[in-house]
Amino acid sequence: MRIIIVGGGVIGTMHAYEAVARGHEVVHLEREREARGASVRNFGLVWVSGRSSGLELSTALRARELWEAIGAEVPGVGFRPTGSLTLCRSDAEVAVAEHAVSTSDSGERGFTLLDPGAARALNPLLRGDFMAALHCTTDAAVESRVALPALRAHLTASGRYTYLPGREVRDVSTGEVRDDHGEVHRGDQVVLATGAWLSGLVRELAGPALPVRRVRLQMMQTAPLGERLTTAVADGDSFRYYPGFDSPARDRMAAVQRQPEIAAAHKMQLLVVQRLDGGLTIGDTHEYDEPFAFDVVEEPYDHLRAVAEELLGRPLPRVRRRWAGVYAQATEPGRIVHRQSLDEGVLLVTGPGGRGMTCSPAIAETTAAELGW
Known part of the structure; x- marks a missing residue:
């Protein structure tokens, strides 16, 4: 499959990592030159301790396992099992x-x-x-300011990953993304991982009542x-x-x-x-x-x-x-993240809250399973 991912933060990057790990080709667009949002403005904590029992805790524990494996494969993320x-x-x-x-x-x-x-x-x-x-x-840490570039370098070495920074998306439809350079990127699936950017195109696609x-x-x-x-x-x-x-x-x-x-x-x-x-x-x-x-x-x-x-x-x-x-x-009770189908083959994934750095590997793994990657 050829997967188009919009959003270069930790949620988008982990979806790219999951897709490449499963043998797919990824085109990854980010409107900034580098991620500048919550993915780099955080502690870098993989924080299991305060998660609520049930789904949130199991997601965090699975993500903790995945972060440790990622840290072994990509030392540049700076994974440390500090507790x-x-x-x-x-x-x-x-x-x-x-x-x-x-x-x-x-x-x-x-x-x-x-x-x-x-x-x-x-x-x-x-x-x-x-x-x-x-x-x-079970608590741990990664280096939030350098983890994403390290992951992208690792993905680029696979030969199946293309990172396109400085591209703001103007239109999304089934199998197609158009950016503000006038380029159209075509693929089998599109994942929007736009973080706290909830206005503009996201509002047009998802509606004003996004939870x-x-x-x-x-x-x-x-x-x-x-x-x-x-x-x-x-x-x-x-x-x-x-x-x-x-x-x-x-x-x-x-x-x-x-x-x-x-x-x-x-x-x-x-x-x-x-x-x-x-x-x-x-x-x-x-x-x-x-x-x-x-x-x-x-x-x-x-x-x-x-x-x-x-x-x-x-x-x-x-x-x-x-x-x-x-x-x-x-804001939906019991949800780790908000997933919303916007069109056939177009999925919005947003809203992990303060769990983004902690849970992103497991969130991406769940998306991959649900989409049949």
Whole structure:
């Protein structure tokens, strides 16, 4: 088969990877020179720990297996099985972690609850005060800024992959895509993986009632730390935002433990992952009401820096980069991603939400199975 994929982010690139792996030819179009959306504006985390039981967790676990295999085949993606530690600083947070460890799928997630000494033995950089740490062995990381070029180079070497950047799609119909260079690309199937681009042609094709919303976040990256952070690190506020931690214990935590005003206003959690260059990617915030601001605000960064320094027990290096990003999130209950047939042989795949980097290999594998690749 000859498959046309529109969208050079991680969802589109993983669909290209899956198609080439199954012996097909791929033409891959991206409107920018490189992906510039949520696929590169993230932590690079393969985050299993907070996924809801059932389909979301099984998808994340399958994606974790696939990422490890991809990392062995394409070392440039920077796959690292680091695991994570979510640090609990109150009795209410410890209770949420204890419940997580007691669930029937705790073993699949690789959960254990560690005392501070055991947590520091695993990650000696945690010199601040905390009461316990939820360890998740299945969490991992990739290098989000370099993973996509590495995957494309690998696909190009197959001889069955063509990447066409700087091509904005103007029209799509059965077996045919026309770009803004006036070129028509023909194939057996078309997959639109357009990320948070939900207007223009996507709206024309999918209709105005697309069950997908957009979410904006702020993040930052520091200069090299000079020490090794051996796991990803989260604070107890992350329990608030991941469905895998939904429990009476979390309800009690929400009732008795208020977030600081700035954290509540921006729906914040602390996540920290170390890049291969030694810098730390730190976030994040959540904003749901459009229109989104065109700028970033400083107070959330001050809060994130303060919490990170408290947990690490040391000052952070200077911040080298700050950015905002927008991702698309399916709003249909129980859906990992929104798939919609737009025409015969034309499929829209969008809305993985904050699961995009984590789940993209398994999302592409499911698409391939459904389309009979």
